[in-house]
Every structure is written in C-alpha cells, then in structure tokens.
Amino acid sequence: MSQAPGNGGEAITITVKVNGKTYTHTIPPRMLLVHYIREVLGLKGTHIGCDTSNCGACTVILNGKAVKSCTLFAFMADGGEILTIEGISEDGKLHPIQEAFWENHALQCGFCTPGFIMNLYEFLSKNKKPSEEEVRRAIEGNLCRCTGYVNIVRAAMAAAEKMG
Amino acid sequence: MPERRYLGKRIKRREDLRLLTGRGLFVDDLSLPGTVYAAFLRSSYAHARIKSIDTTRAEKISGVIGVFTGEYFKDKVQPLMTAWALTGADLKPIKWPVVVHDKARFIGDIVAVAVAEDPYTAYDALEAIEVEYEPLPVVTDMEEAVKPGAPVIHDEAPNNVAFTWRLTGGEDFDSIAAKADHVMRQRLVNHRLIPSAMETRGALAHYNASTGELTVWVTSQNPHVHRLIMSASLGIPEHKLRVIAPDVGGGFGSKIPVYPGELIVSRLAMDLGRPVKWMETRKENFMGTHHGRDHITDFEVAYTRKGEVLGLRVRTLANLGAYLSTAAPGVPTILYGTMLSGPYKIKSVDVEVKGVLTNTTPVDAYRGAGRPEATYLLERVMDLVARELGMDPADVRRVNLVEKAPYNAVTGLIYDSGRYREVFEEALKRAEYSKWREIQSKARKEGRLIGIGISSYIEMCGLAPSRIARATGFGLGLWESAVVRIHPSGKVTVYTGSHPHGQGEETTFAQIVAEELGVPIEDVEIVHGDTAQTPFGMGTYGSRTTPVGGGAIALAARRVKEKARRIAASLLEARVDDVEYSEGKFYVRGHPEKQVTIQEVALASYTADKLPEGEEPGLEATVFYDPENFTFPYGTHVCVVEIDKETFKPKILRYVAVDDIGVVVNPLIAEGQVHGGVIQGLAQALYEYAVFDEAGNLLTAGFNDYMIPTAIDTPNVESYFVETPSPHNPLGVKGVGETGTIASTAAVVNAVLDALSHLGIKHADMPLTPYKIWEILKEKGVKA
Numbered sequence: 001m002s003q004a005p006g007n008g009g010e011a012i013t014i015t016v017k018v019n020g021k022t023y024t025h026t027i028p029p030r031m032l033l034v035h036y037i038r039e040v041l042g043l044k045g046t047h048i049g050c051d052t053s054n055c056g057a058c059t060v061i062l063n064g065k066a067v068k069s070c071t072l073f074a075f076m077a078d079g080g081e082i083l084t085i086e087g088i089s090e091d092g093k094l095h096p097i098q099e100a101f102w103e104n105h106a107l108q109c110g111f112c113t114p115g116f117i118m119n120l121y122e123f124l125s126k127n128k129k130p131s132e133e134e135v136r137r138a139i140e141g142n143l144c145r146c147t148g149y150v151n152i153v154r155a156a157m158a159a160a161e162k163m164g
Numbered sequence: 165m166p167e168r169r170y171l172g173k174r175i176k177r178r179e180d181l182r183l184l185t186g187r188g189l190f191v192d193d194l195s196l197p198g199t200v201y202a203a204f205l206r207s208s209y210a211h212a213r214i215k216s217i218d219t220t221r222a223e224k225i226s227g228v229i230g231v232f233t234g235e236y237f238k239d240k241v242q243p244l245m246t247a248w249a250l251t252g253a254d255l256k257p258i259k260w261p262v263v264v265h266d267k268a269r270f271i272g273d274i275v276a277v278a279v280a281e282d283p284y285t286a287y288d289a290l291e292a293i294e295v296e297y298e299p300l301p302v303v304t305d306m307e308e309a310v311k312p313g314a315p316v317i318h319d320e321a322p323n324n325v326a327f328t329w330r331l332t333g334g335e336d337f338d339s340i341a342a343k344a345d346h347v348m349r350q351r352l353v354n355h356r357l358i359p360s361a362m363e364t365r366g367a368l369a370h371y372n373a374s375t376g377e378l379t380v381w382v383t384s385q386n387p388h389v390h391r392l393i394m395s396a397s398l399g400i401p402e403h404k405l406r407v408i409a410p411d412v413g414g415g416f417g418s419k420i421p422v423y424p425g426e427l428i429v430s431r432l433a434m435d436l437g438r439p440v441k442w443m444e445t446r447k448e449n450f451m452g453t454h455h456g457r458d459h460i461t462d463f464e465v466a467y468t469r470k471g472e473v474l475g476l477r478v479r480t481l482a483n484l485g486a487y488l489s490t491a492a493p494g495v496p497t498i499l500y501g502t503m504l505s506g507p508y509k510i511k512s513v514d515v516e517v518k519g520v521l522t523n524t525t526p527v528d529a530y531r532g533a534g535r536p537e538a539t540y541l542l543e544r545v546m547d548l549v550a551r552e553l554g555m556d557p558a559d560v561r562r563v564n565l566v567e568k569a570p571y572n573a574v575t576g577l578i579y580d581s582g583r584y585r586e587v588f589e590e591a592l593k594r595a596e597y598s599k600w601r602e603i604q605s606k607a608r609k610e611g612r613l614i615g616i617g618i619s620s621y622i623e624m625c626g627l628a629p630s631r632i633a634r635a636t637g638f639g640l641g642l643w644e645s646a647v648v649r650i651h652p653s654g655k656v657t658v659y660t661g662s663h664p665h666g667q668g669e670e671t672t673f674a675q676i677v678a679e680e681l682g683v684p685i686e687d688v689e690i691v692h693g694d695t696a697q698t699p700f701g702m703g704t705y706g707s708r709t710t711p712v713g714g715g716a717i718a719l720a721a722r723r724v725k726e727k728a729r730r731i732a733a734s735l736l737e738a739r740v741d742d743v744e745y746s747e748g749k750f751y752v753r754g755h756p757e758k759q760v761t762i763q764e765v766a767l768a769s770y771t772a773d774k775l776p777e778g779e780e781p782g783l784e785a786t787v788f789y790d791p792e793n794f795t796f797p798y799g800t801h802v803c804v805v806e807i808d809k810e811t812f813k814p815k816i817l818r819y820v821a822v823d824d825i826g827v828v829v830n831p832l833i834a835e836g837q838v839h840g841g842v843i844q845g846l847a848q849a850l851y852e853y854a855v856f857d858e859a860g861n862l863l864t865a866g867f868n869d870y871m872i873p874t875a876i877d878t879p880n881v882e883s884y885f886v887e888t889p890s891p892h893n894p895l896g897v898k899g900v901g902e903t904g905t906i907a908s909t910a911a912v913v914n915a916v917l918d919a920l921s922h923l924g925i926k927h928a929d930m931p932l933t934p935y936k937i938w939e940i941l942k943e944k945g946v947k948a
C-alpha cells in the first residue's frame with residue numbers, strides 16, 4: 001500500500017503528531033486513518049477487525065478522544081495528535097491499564113486488546129471510579145470473541161484502582 | 165510428591181507482553197519487499213453458471229498487475245477435497261475449485277482474482293470486472309434440498325446428500341421403546357453460527373524461484389496440516405513448502421481448514437515472481453470462511469415414569485453448505501453421534517445423520533464441533549422429560565447420571581475418569597439451586613419470570629488416538645509431536661506441533677517443562693507455528709493442545725531428564741540407579757555434596773568427552789505421542805435468568821460452571837477459557853443467528869446484522885474446577901478449550917424456557933431473542 005496510492009484523486013499532504021513524533025506525508029485522499037497508521041507509519045499494533053465500524057480493534061486516541069480509526073480518512077487527522085498502543089508505555093514501563101490486563105488475564109489471542117486498551121485509556125482518564133456497569137457500557141463498542149469480557153471488565157476495574 | 169513450583173499456579177502469560185504493547189505479529193502485519201495485493205471477486209449469485217468474464221477494463225487500471233479467472237487456475241491448482249472420508253457413509257467425492265470456472269455454488273465462491281500494487285487498487289479492479297452469469301435455481305433449506313426435483317448442486321451428489329451416517333449402540337430402540345412407559349417426539353433446530361474470530365483470515369506467499377521454495381504465512385490453527393494439503397493441491401513437495409502461522413487472532417475452528425485463498429496467493433506468488441498477500445475483509449469472512457452447527461433433528465426418546473431415559477432415536481439433517489470443508493463430514497457424525505449418551509446411562513442410541521449440500525457457505529468445526537449439538541439435544545431431553553413427568557429437572561438428571569468411571573457408553577466410547585454426580589451436586593450447591601427454586605415460585609406469584617437452567621455435559625476431547633481417527637476415515641493420525649532441547653548453557657527450547665492462538669500454551673507448556681526438568685521457567689522457550697522449525701504436528705483444536713501436545717512435551721522432557729541422569733552418573737562416577745534428581749540438581753543418593761546441576765550436565769553433553777559408553781552427544785529428545793484414548797472433561801453448569809416483562813430481554817442473574825478438566829495446569833488461563841466458551845455458547849442461545857434469504861444471500865454478513873454479544877449483553881461467569889486426573893495422558897489433563905461452549909447453550913436455553921414453563925411452554929428453538937419471547941407470550945395470552 002505504501003508503494004502506490006491508487007487512483008483515489010489528488011494527493012494531499014498532512015502533518016500529524018503520532019506518539020509524540022511529528023510526521024508529514026503525502027497521501028491519497030481516500031486512505032483511511034487506520035491504513036495510514038499501519039501501512040505508512042508502520043505501527044501495526046492498531047488492528048482491523050471489520051469494515052462496518054463495529055469491532056473497535058482500530059481504536060486510537062485522536063486529540064484526546066478514543067476514535068475508531070477505520071471510520072476516518074487520514075486527511076481528517078491533519079494537524080492533529082494521535083496516540084496509539086505503541087505510545088502509551090513510558091520508558092518500557094507498562095501503562096497501568098496494560099498491567100491490569102496482564103494481571104487479570106484480560107486477553108487471549110490479543111487481537112482486540114489494543115482497541116480495548118485505547119478505549120479505556122480515554123474512559124479511565126475521565127472516570128476515576130467507574131462502576132462495573134459503567135465500564136461495561138464504556139467498552140460496548142469493542143468486540144472480543146475470546147474472553148467473554150469477564151476478565152476485561154475485571155482488568156478495567158483494577159486499572160481504575162491503580163490509576164486512582 | 166515434591167512441592168510443585170509451576171504446575172497448578174496462576175502464572176501470568178508470557179505471550180501477553182508483546183500483545184499488550186502492539187508488538188504481536190499477525191499475518192496482516194507482514195509484508196515483504198515488492199509485495200502485491202490480491203482481492204477476490206465473489207459470486208453475485210448463490211448458484212449460477214458463469215457464461216463469460218471480461219477483465220479488460222480491470223486490467224487497464226493503473227497499478228493493476230493482472231486479473232485471473234477460473235480458467236487460469238483450473239489446471240494449476242487441484243480443487244480442495246475433504247480430509248475426513250467418513251468410512252462406511254457413502255461419502256460423495258465433492259470437489260471445490262479454488263476459483264470456480266463453470267459454476268458458482270454459494271455467494272462466497274471466488275470467480276476472479278485481481279492483483280495490484282496496493283489493496284485499494286485491487287478492489288477498484290474487482291469493480292471493473294464484468295461477469296455474465298446464468299442464474300440457476302437455489303436451495304438453501306436442507307429439507308427442500310433432499311426432496312426429489314431439488315436443484316442439484318454437485319453432479320456427484322444428485323440428491324444433495326453428501327453422506328448418510330448411522331450409529332446404533334446398545335439395545336434396539338424399538339424394543340426398548342416397547343418396554344418404556346413413555347415415548348416422546350420432538351423436533352429441534354440447532355441453527356447456523358458464524359465463528360467470527362476477531363482477526364479475519366489471510367495469507368502472504370513468497371516464492372524463491374532459484375531454490376524452488378515457497379513460504380506461506382497464513383492464519384492457521386495447524387500449519388503442518390496446511391502444508392500437507394497445500395502441497396498436494398499446489399503440486400509442490402512438502403520439503404519445498406514452508407508454512408508459518410505467526411500470531412493468530414482466534415480461530416474457534418474456522419482456521420483449521422485449508423481454503424481457496426491461501427492456495428490462490430501461493431500459486432500467484434510463483435507465477436508473478438513477487439510476494440502476494442491477501443487479507444479477508446470482514447464481509448468476506450462472513451461469507452467465505454466456514455460456518456458452524458446448522459442441524460435439524462427429529463428425535464424420539466423412550467423413558468420410564470421415574471424419569472429414566474432408556475433410549476434415543478435421532479434423525480439429523482446436517483447442513484454442510486456448498487462444499488465439503490476439510491473436517492466437515494466428521495463434525496456432525498463422529499463428534500456428535502458418538503456423544504449422544506452424554507453423561508447419562510442411556511441404554512440405546514440409534515442415530516442417523518444425513519450430510520446435506522445447499523447453496524450456502526460451507527459448514528465445518530466451530531468451537532465444540534458436534535459436541536455442543538449433542539449436549540444441547542440431551543439437555544433438552546432431560547428438561548422435556550422433567551416437564552412431562554412433572555419432575556424437577558435436577559431430579560431427572562440424578563436418575564440418569566453415570567455413577568462412576570471408567571464407563572462404557574453404548575455409543576462405543578470409554579469415559580476415562582470422573583465423579584459425575586459429585587460435580588453435579590457441587591454445581592447445584594454453588595449456584596444455590598434450591599434457593600433459586602424458592603425465589604422462582606415467589607416471583608411467579610408476583611408475575612415475574614425467573615428461570616433456572618441446568619446443563620450437564622461430557623465431551624470427547626484431546627482429539628487423538630490415531631487408530632480411532634483412521635478407523636473413522638480421517639486422513640491423518642491425531643498424535644502430537646515435541647522436541648525438548650537443552651542447550652549447552654542449560655537453557656531450554658521446546659518445539660511443539662501444537663499451535664496455540666490465544667489459549668496460552670506458550671505459558672502452560674513452559675510451566676510443564678520447568679516443572680518436569682526443575683529449571684527456572686524463564687529458561688524455557690516455546691516455539692510453535694513454523695513447519696521449518698517444529699516437527700510435524702497436528703495443531704490446536706478439539707481441546708487437544710494440553711492433553712496431547714502437552715503430553716508429548718512432558719514425555720520428551722522426561723526422556724531428556726533420563727539421558728541427563730545417565731550423563732550425570734558418569735560425571736559423578738556413580739551408578740545411574742544411585743543418582744537422584746531434584747530442583748535442577750543431580751546428586752548421589754546419601755551423598756548430597758556429590759552433585760551436578762542440569763546446566764553442568766548440559767554442557768558436558770556437548771563437550772562430549774565424559775559421556776558414558778555408547779551415549780550420543782547433545783541433550784534433546786523428540787517424541788511423537790499418540791494417546792491410548794480420548795480424554796473426557798465433563799461438568800455441570802447452572803444458569804439463572806429473569807425475563808424483563810417490558811423488553812422481553814432475558815437477563816442472566818447468575819452463571820455458575822463447575823468443570824472437571826483433569827489436572828489444571830494454570831487456573832488463571834483455564835478460567836479464561838471457560839469464560840470465553842460460556843459466552844460463545846450463550847450467544848447462540850440468545851443472540852447469534854446466520855440467515856440466508858431464498859436466493860442464497862447472506863443477510864447477516866457483518867457485525868451490524870450478526871449479533872456478537874458485547875460487554876453489556878453478557879454476564880459474569882463463575883468458574884470452578886474439580887480435578888480428577890485423566891489416566892489417558894502423562895499429565896492427567898483433559899482439556900478446557902471447548903467445555904464452556906458445549907455446556908452453556910443448553911444451560912441458557914433451559915433457563916429461559918424454565919422461566920416460561922408454568923405457561924405451558926415446552927420447547928422453542930433458539931435464539932431466544934426478545935422478539936421470540938414476546939411472540940411466545942403473546943400466543944399464550946400473557947400480558948406484559
């Protein structure tokens with residue numbers, strides 16, 4: 001995909017800050033943000049699980065909000081700031097949400113995991129003491145086929161505690 | 165027994181670090197220099213002759229490398245055929261061309277392939293391909309398909325029946341029915357599901373023309389099985405074909421089979437001289453990756469007035485879709501019919517299954533594969549008998565449960581070990597069954613609808629004994645392989661033929677090896693998923709990874725330890741029999757000061773100057789382990805629901821699972837398997853339903869129409885284990901990957917129907933959606 005843009009109209013130049021680093025690229029206008037992140041920037045931790053914006057595997061933080069990066073064109077992020085799963089652990093230390101996922105066995109195949117973590121990243125930064133019900137509602141836009149959500153919910157509660 | 169350091173401990177998974185930080189490596193994360201992208205044009209009709217295909221317009225698009233049709237592949241890639249020949253069932257030789265050339269038989273059939281420099285352009289090309297179809301009459305309904313005059317899908321099966329399989333065990337059903345107090349008939353639909361692993365399927369193929377080697381990265385649960393079948397279909401010898409399954413994002417059976425996609429990109433990589441990649445879209449996954457379940461069953465049950473179930477006569481139509489997928493014929497037969505005695509002392513089982521071809525997506529193994537269908541039937545039988553006799557459903561099960569193991573079921577299986585009744589009572593106690601019965605009767609007086617459902621199951625797991633697999637016509641043995649290699653430094657690499665993809669065996673296998681060898685767990689690395697590294701292996705499915713794959717590893721570790729003991733004896737100048745081993749050290753009995761560590765022994769095995777007479781250098785062992793029998797996990801699940809009288813939505817108030825999976829290697833991981841399994845089975849009971857219209861279009865071809873439950877649709881699951889070691893493998897483990905799914909569908913359906921039982925409702929087919937419940941209540945004149 002990075003080799004040739006296809007015939008999607010006039011190329012556009014965008015500048016975005018991703019995980020603290022600024023990038024400028026010229027991209028086809030129809031390129032989805034998730035493809036820009038994965039194929040142009042090579043950040044493969046953001047996944048693609050569907051084509052109907054249902055699964056949330058592609059969730060990243062754009063300008064402080066959790067968004068499904070498959071539902072945006074890359075050019076829509078121009079001038080914006082993006083945080084992906086690769087950018088949340090500092091100095092090789094896991095983020096409390098990652099830690100809580102690890103301790104509570106909240107992932108099996110791990111394909112959905114980055115999306116859940118990024119969604120919770122925004123949610124838990126705004127909701128310090130969520131109830132289990134609130135956590136369940138917050139992750140409603142993310143699908144997991146492996147865990148049955150039981151341990152994801154536990155991990156989210158534990159992370160909230162850790163993040164205090 | 166010395167205290168265990170690793171086995172049975174809640175150890176955090178080692179695979180998690182890479183997955184939590186975005187450093188997992190899935191097929192879609194890979195590409196090679198010069199990679200080009202394939203996209204597949206799927207048929208516009210579920211059944212149609214292909215009259216012509218015009219690719220000129222597509223080929224002119226800038227960036228398009230080529231468009232390839234069925235004519236191109238016809239002689240280059242052999243069509244797929246099933247690997248489970250199903251002995252004695254008159255199985256028809258159904259062929260699945262990778263790209264169809266004469267006619268399409270379902271909407272997932274691939275009609276043409278576009279290859280371009282980037283995926284966007286490949287999809288542009290698909291839109292510019294012009295296909296002229298001659299639509300043919302379509303049949304999606306199994307009962308229609310077997311009627312005379314139905315559209316014929318394959319000439320090889322003129323009545324659309326791919327096989328007829330029969331099993332009779334124990335007394336003749338008619339004579340047992342004549343003796344029974346009652347005989348009841350019921351029709352049961354176990355509807356079609358779509359596995360929906362969160363990672364779709366895909367492949368990346370690279371061909372080296374100089375060496376003639378083809379390397380294929382593919383989303384597979386069993387890379388060696390993939391290699392074997394792909395080798396035959398592509399005509400590339402196995403030693404020139406390397407299959408790598410990297411991190412795989414869930415499978416649930418859907419990544420067992422070999423599909424057209426991986427064969428197409430493989431062949432194109434050879435012909436184009438560039439790496440070719442293809443990743444399914446989710447819609448393609450819904451249409452083209454196999455589905456699960458889809459039975460229509462009519463059964464008769466003979467029982468006594470005391471609730472003793474004497475015999476079952478079962479007639480099942482199993483929808484196989486348009487082609488026979490890799491393991492398809494074995495799923496609704498061997499994995500279903502033989503399980504129809506369940507954990508009960510049934511004296512007669514007479515089951516006939518017709519495998520039916522229709523213009524729908526092929527059906528193959530989906531988590532549990534045959535065993536959930538059998539459990540669902542039996543658990544509905546238990547509840548129906550209870551209703552007819554006015555008994556408590558728990559009491560009917562008490563009358564029928566097997567007392568002790570080993571137990572010879574009339575279907576020919578020998579259950580290994582278990583305390584079936586104890587586990588049953590424990591589940592009821594933990595779920596506070598009697599208390600909920602009281603709550604239910606009070607609630608009923610207030611007009612509330614509360615129901616309690618029980619499901620007791622037993623499953624045939626650790627899919628193995630090769631002799632049994634072969635006797636049923638399976639194309640391969642079902643053993644597993646392992647290499648345990650201790651390096652000169654004393655660090656250990658384990659190569660396994662299993663291929664965990666979420667089940668956590670990189671951790672549990674390391675626990676097993678560290679325990680067996682007495683080395684620190686950090687010193688053990690588990691390698692899997694690459695045919696160039698691991699010995700031939702059968703892969704991960706059928707809850708076989710720990711019982712069979714883990715069994716092989718334990719045996720290999722023991723063999724290595726024996727060799728190390730012999731070398732240690734030589735180093736210590738003692739007799740082998742006098743050398744003891746504990747926690748990583750060999751020492752002479754009675755002289756603990758005379759000791760060598762396993763690391764020192766490892767080094768000595770490679771310097772090789774002090775080896776005992778006749779001993780080979782090096783410290784490793786290869787084991788191919790073929791167990792004597794299956795393992796038989798079992799358990800009882802209890803579900804409590806309340807139906808909301810305004811929304812008609814069933815809400816799970818409690819879900820308790822008590823499972824005997826033998827020795828539990830890592831409770832943290834085992835519980836996770838139960839949680840996920842239970843929710844998948846519950847999803848069938850309440851939400852998921854694959855629907856084709858009469859023209860064969862899949863109406864539920866995305867997550868917006870096919871309801872995978874989310875966190876707000878699902879309850880917490882309480883998981884408990886009882887450990888009765890299986891005598892059938894070196895570790896005493898039984899397997900846990902499928903238990904939850906096998907048990908939960910019936911537990912939830914029984915609970916919902918129990919909530920309605922006082923209204924005279926005996927049975928309703930799944931999924932029990934609010935709409936269906938509303939219809940039932942309306943029919944019974946119950947006002948909300």
Ligand code: FES
Nearest residue numbers: 049053055056070
């Ligand atoms: S890939 Fe974005 S929601 Fe599924």
Ligand code: FES
Nearest residue numbers: 108112144145146
């Ligand atoms: S862990 Fe596999 S989909 Fe969530």
